[in-house]
Amino acid sequence: MAMTRRIVVKIGSSSLTSEEGGLSREKVRFFATEIAGLRRSGYQVLLVTSGAVAAGFKRIGYTSRPKLVYEKQAAAAVGQALLMEAYQEAFSVHGIAAAQILLTRPDFSDRSRSQNAQRTIEELLRLGVVPVINENDTVAIDELKFSENDTLSALVAALVKADELYVLTDIEGLYTADPRKDPSAQRIDRIEVISEELYRIAGGAGSAVGTGGMRSKIEAARIAMGGGVSTFIGRVTEPGDLRKAAEGEGRGTYFTTSLHSLPAKKKWIGYLAVPQGRIIVDAGAEEALLVGHRSLLPAGITGIDGEFHPRDVVEVVNAAGRTLGRGVTNYASWQVTAAAGLSSDEALRRVEPSRIEVIHRDEWVTTHVKEASQS
Ligand SMILES: Nc1ncnc2c1ncn2[C@@H]1O[C@H](COP(=O)(O)OP(=O)(O)O)[C@@H](O)[C@H]1O
């Protein structure tokens, strides 16, 4: 018997709104029908949807989509209920129940909260319910807030061990430049390695309603692929388009990965946890981590950024500020500062860490993005 494929579908504001920026119930019905079709073919589907601000702003008296955070939060508080109502109605036509799940960034980094979310989602899927997920806009604080729902969808895909992530938007995938600005831009059909080059060609949001743009979609693909989840970024507007996307014939870009799902602990270190600070390393340590797959020792450290405690997750960057990966630190920030550049013996004597490795290789995940896709 064929294995059930678990798919996370993310629908952006730009795919759900009418000309004036409000929620289009017709578009909600269209996507519910597409998802129902996919489920009939045996797929398990989770939905990450934007649209709360779009659904709510007019109802509370704003004439256009609000820009300030507290205005967006107010619009989303009203709009989320309207958005859910639209999905409930649209899915019920197909005999499907929809569940509302609202998450924020710390819900992923806190182990017990993310496990609770995971357990709830598993039970909903077992019962045939479609989880409909959005950011909990009311409580999201500035620096913890997802700037858009692309990252949220990638974290959900990693959390639930999805097979694939589909990021649906108003454009047919990643082009060599923003097609709104450069009409000669060509679509890139398939990508196996996410490089700095891709971030450079991807611009910001194209429409007045979208927030993330292509750059945040590539970031979503990077996170998802790191967790072993292949990603499709593209457009679904005609009946049957979602199925075509699932069959490899969608209008968009496929990001394929041969990586397998990471063990839970590494997934948490590399993607779900929020780093509490940064450790800056020299070229020798960079090579030891990326090429030699060795632990990080004090000798290769040149500085730190932020304040952290032993067992926190920290990001490691090189002198140019490029992120190399993340790991669990065995040192507090003051200990790293005091031990930076010292031999291991000297570091042990001076700061008495619980173990000599600042980050042990078993608690390290490389997230380094190469300069170009080819190398
Ligand atoms: N290289 C690129 N290829 C494709 N689209 C791009 C590129 N650079 C920027 N964009 C813009 O990204 C937009 C999609 O992002 P966004 O407006 O945030 O949508 P959503 O609301 O679906 O998240 C496109 O409409 C396009 O104008």
Ligand SMILES: N[C@@H](CCC(=O)OP(=O)(O)O)C(=O)O
């Ligand atoms: N949580 C917000 C999503 C913000 C947003 O615009 O996201 P996106 O369209 O994915 O760039 C909402 O529901 O309106």
